């Protein structure tokens with residue numbers, strides 16, 4: 649498999665993959681109409697195109713024989729925590745299709761995003777993760793992230809409790 653930086657032409661691919669990986673991971677948690685509302689809004693093709701074309705954001709696709717099976721996204725930190733500073737970075741998405749997990753590719757995607765986020769200087773990095781996503785929490789703990797807060801993440805009418813994870817610049 650290969651990892652490559654995604655571009656604006658990948659907006660439809662990214663929209664489709666993001667909806668599939670979110671549904672595969674979390675779809676069972678929400679009523680169908682809340683899930684559909686969230687997917688149509690958060691992963692709309694035009695929104696992906698905006699992110700893909702924005703110089704402050706970056707997206708990577710993990711591909712198997714040219715077919716997208718995973719993605720990561722990074723950009724400025726938008727998490728609601730009082731200690732977020734201008735210039736802090738955030739890993740905004742990290743998903744590998746279940747059929748392709750456990751082979752080290754999630755770690756490789758993480759490292760691509762991390763290298764890009766730290767390309768100019770050490771930075772404090774942040775991640776939001778569902779409070780009951782214990783597997784991902786273990787994964788991020790291995791990369792030095794600690795839980796420093798919580799917030800509510802809306803999926804349709806449902807409000808999920810999310811943990812806010814942080815890794816200080818000096819620990820990067």
Ligand SMILES: CC(C)(COP(=O)(O)OP(=O)(O)OC[C@H]1O[C@@H](n2cnc3c(N)ncnc32)[C@H](O)[C@@H]1OP(=O)(O)O)[C@@H](O)C(=O)NCCC(=O)NCCS
Pocket residue numbers: 673742743744745748749750751752753754755756776777778781782783784786787
């Ligand atoms: C988190 C994720 C990207 C890791 O990708 P991956 O290719 O499986 O990662 P790697 O093979 O590099 O590392 C595997 C590690 O992931 C962690 N992990 C993540 N989810 C896990 C799960 N559901 N069950 C067990 N371990 C999990 C473990 O710490 C595992 O380490 P181990 O091998 O010591 O058990 C992938 O599990 C995934 O896409 N999960 C679903 C989406 C998700 O939860 N994304 C995070 C949203 S914030």
